[in-house]
Amino acid sequence: VVRAKAVAGSWQREVWLPAEAREAMIGDLQPGCSYSFSVSSQGTFGASSAFCPGEPATCPPARPAELVAPMVEAEGPGAVTLVWPLGRNNGAPLLHFQVRYSEDPDMSLAQEVAVPLPSRIKHPTEKLYAPLLPPEPEPLVPDPFECRLGGPTSPLRPGTAYYFQVRAVNSAGAGAWSAASDGVVVLGRDVPEPPQLNLVAVTPTTAEVQVFCTGATQVELEATTTSRSNKTTSVALIAGTGPNTTIPCTNLTRFTDYTVRGRGSNPSGTGAWSRAILIRTAPDVPGPVRDLQLRGGAPGEGVLRLEWKLPRCNG
Numbered sequence: 001v002v003r004a005k006a007v008a009g010s011w012q013r014e015v016w017l018p019a020e021a022r023e024a025m026i027g028d029l030q031p032g033c034s035y036s037f038s039v040s041s042q043g044t045f046g047a048s049s050a051f052c053p054g055e056p057a058t059c060p061p062a063r064p065a066e067l068v069a070p071m072v073e074a075e076g077p078g079a080v081t082l083v084w085p086l087g088r089n090n091g092a093p094l095l096h097f098q099v100r101y102s103e104d105p106d107m108s109l110a111q112e113v114a115v116p117l118p119s120r121i122k123h124p125t126e127k128l129y130a131p132l133l134p135p136e137p138e139p140l141v142p143d144p145f146e147c148r149l150g151g152p153t154s155p156l157r158p159g160t161a162y163y164f165q166v167r168a169v170n171s172a173g174a175g176a177w178s179a180a181s182d183g184v185v186v187l188g189r190d191v192p193e194p195p196q197l198n199l200v201a202v203t204p205t206t207a208e209v210q211v212f213c214t215g216a217t218q219v220e221l222e223a224t225t226t227s228r229s230n231k232t233t234s235v236a237l238i239a240g241t242g243p244n245t246t247i248p249c250t251n252l253t254r255f256t257d258y259t260v261r262g263r264g265s266n267p268s269g270t271g272a273w274s275r276a277i278l279i280r281t282a283p284d285v286p287g288p289v290r291d292l293q294l295r296g297g298a299p300g301e302g303v304l305r306l307e308w309k310l311p312r313c314n315g
Contacts, residue, residue, distance in 0.1 A: 007036045031062035031172075032091015061092035064168035064175035070099075072164050072181045075272045077189040078154035084166050084178070085144045092170035099149065101162045105180055110165070111155070115147045150186070158188035192216040192243075192264030192271035199277065200246055204254040204284035204314065209262070209277075210246045216264025216271070217241065223249050223258045223279075254284040255315025283315025 015024050019041070029035060035057060038050040065088040075081045082099065096117055102110040150156045161183040167175045195213035202208070211219045220239045240247040243264070252258065261276040288311055295305040 007038070008033055029059050030091065031059050032089075034058045059091065061170065061172045062090040063173045064089050064094065064170050066176040067166050067168060067178040069179040069181050070164055070166050072184045073272065074184055074187045075148065075194065077187050077191060077193075078156055078158060079148060079150035080156065080162070080164075080184055080186065081146060081148050082164055082166065082181075083144050083146045087168060087175075089168070089170055090172070090175075092172055095169045095171065097145070097147070098167050098169060098174065099147070099164060100177070101149075101156070101164045103160060103162060105163050105183065107163065107165060107177075107180055113149065154186075156186045158186050161185045187272060188269050190215070190266070190268035192266055194272045194274040195219060195262045195264055197221075197260065197262050197274055197277050199279055202279060202282055204282045205250065205252050207249045207252060207258070207260070207279050207281065208246055209249060209260060209279075211240060211244070211262050211264075213243050213262070213264035213271070215266055216243045217266045219243075219245060219247070219262055219264045221247050221249060221260055221262045222273075223252070223260045225253070225256055225258050249279075252281050254281055254312075256281050286314055287312035 013026055013028055015026055017024055024039075026037075036052060037057065038052045040050040041048045067084050067087045070082040070084040072080050072082050086094075094117060097115040098112060099115055100107065100110040100112040102108060104110075156162060163183050164181040165177045165179070167177045169175070192213050192215040195211050195216070198210040198212075200208040200210050207223075209221060211221070213219050218239060218241055249258075249260065258279045258281070259276045260279055261273045263273045264271045290309040290311060292306065292308045295307060
């Protein structure tokens with residue numbers, strides 16, 4: 001028999017063929033990655049030395065892999081922010097992304113725009129094959145990637161729901177369009193911009209947050225926390241009035257991390273959520289012991305045994 005083998009770093013793939021074979025098909029190779037190839041024969045008395053035909057060969061690059069549907073949020077008047085993971089470049093540096101949007105979830109009559117990358121980038125590589133890939137320039141493309149569409153001269157109509165798709169482009173061409181995002185309603189021109197949040201004071205069960213929101217007649221805060229089981233719980237929406245106000249967040253759990261964000265509203269509508277800030281409530285004295293039980297000792301010992309469950313330490 002004949003054995004043909006492809007090797008890249010610690011990865012290898014081999015195929016066994018009849019003795020009369022003159023060619024081999026080796027699959028599972030990655031676009032743009034370099035491989036060393038060898039051929040050897042196996043006979044009754046053992047295996048021959050492996051024959052390596054010259055320098056490593058590089059698989060041609062392919063179009064980028066299909067991206068996942070972007071996460072889209074309305075951000076300010078006439079603007080949206082899209083976020084998506086980079087995905088695989090399939091062996092060739094990314095040139096740019098393309099975004100298209102439509103009022104139809106089936107993406108009919110979609111409008112398309114190109115999204116450039118930062119001027120100096122480093123493209124992600126498949127770690128499994130990294131030893132044979134050439135070094136690439138810094139810095140990294142942010143992953144996930146984020147871009148903002150629209151603004152004062154935005155073609156996105158306020159009050160209209162849009163759906164978005166993204167795809168990546170390299171020297172081999174454009175990848176497949178991602179699935180469409182959920183519909184997002186574009187905010188009006190006169191709604192408040194996302195507010196700025198500043199933490200003023202914190203206690204074991206409360207936090208005071210100062211909210212600056214130009215053009216708002218009302219503001220609201222949302223505080224969320226994540227449990228050990230990674231379940232996110234929304235605590236409350238706490239309302240305040242005016243463009244500059246301090247809002248107390250009450251009934252919080254002692255020594256717990258919360259993510260707080262805010263938004264403003266006026267007669268034109270409700271603005272976008274702000275960037276979130278992280279708040280940790282202050283530690284406190286331990287909570288009470290739980291399930292205190294009295295157990296009897298052995299007759300004649302003159303002792304009793306108390307059992308309880310540990311209290312919450314509260315930091």
